[in-house]
Amino acid sequence: MRGDKLLKALEIIEKTSINLVNFVAAFSGSKFESAKKLSNFRMTDSAPVTAEIGAYLKERRKAQYYISFLKREGFVAVKDEKVGLTQRGYLKLKFLKSNSADKLPVGNYSATKSSNIVLFAFDIPEKRRKIRDWLRVVLKRIGFNMIQQSVWIGKVNIPEDFLNDLRQLQILENVEILAVTKSGSLNRLS
Numbered sequence: 492m493r494g495d496k497l498l499k500a501l502e503i504i505e506k507t508s509i510n511l512v513n514f515v516a517a518f519s520g521s522k523f524e525s526a527k528k529l530s531n532f533r534m535t536d537s538a539p540v541t542a543e544i545g546a547y548l549k550e551r552r553k554a555q556y557y558i559s560f561l562k563r564e565g566f567v568a569v570k571d572e573k574v575g576l577t578q579r580g581y582l583k584l585k586f587l588k589s590n591s592a593d594k595l596p597v598g599n600y601s602a603t604k605s606s607n608i609v610l611f612a613f614d615i616p617e618k619r620r621k622i623r624d625w626l627r628v629v630l631k632r633i634g635f636n637m638i639q640q641s642v643w644i645g646k647v648n649i650p651e652d653f654l655n656d657l658r659q660l661q662i663l664e665n666v667e668i669l670a671v672t673k674s675g676s677l678n679r680l681s
Contacts, residue, residue, distance in 0.1 A: 498587040
């Protein structure tokens with residue numbers, strides 16, 4: 492998801508006071524100074540670049556670039572060779588955490604076949620379109636066939652973990668699940 496990397500970085504910085512000593516020195520100045528410091532770093536013949544050292548340097552450059560980005564955006568500040576969140580960083584962290592709470596479940600449910608026909612209908616408001624789209628994908632994966640965009644039918648037992656996810660998403664009140672029994676009557680399942 493977009494913002495996962497930023498969320499993880501800000502969470503780490505929030506929980507720890509990272510001491511970067513030599514690491515921060517490589518990019519503590521302006522963008523130009525940082526690039527100059529990195530470009531002046533050369534391996535000599537006495538220390539040939541091995542795959543391991545090359546991988547380390549590549550990861551280090553990635554981290555340096557990311558810390559530079561965080562500083563440039565005003566999310567972190569370096570003080571006494573330690574990196575900490577700024578007020579703007581705390582606000583961004585709070586925003587990203589609230590958005591991550593809205594993540595939808597993966598939707599890999601194992602459903603078993605049923606002898607009864609199950610009718611699944613929902614009426615989820617337009618402002619929750621993301622959840623509606625997720626629900627359609629999950630219903631198709633489980634084995635339901637679409638009659639209309641919000642009415643699905645199938646011979647499938649509804650997995651309990653799927654119902655739990657519907658409760659967590661607070662959409663169970665927008666869903667009707669009915670089973671057509673052998674006698675031809677409808678029985679409510681949810």
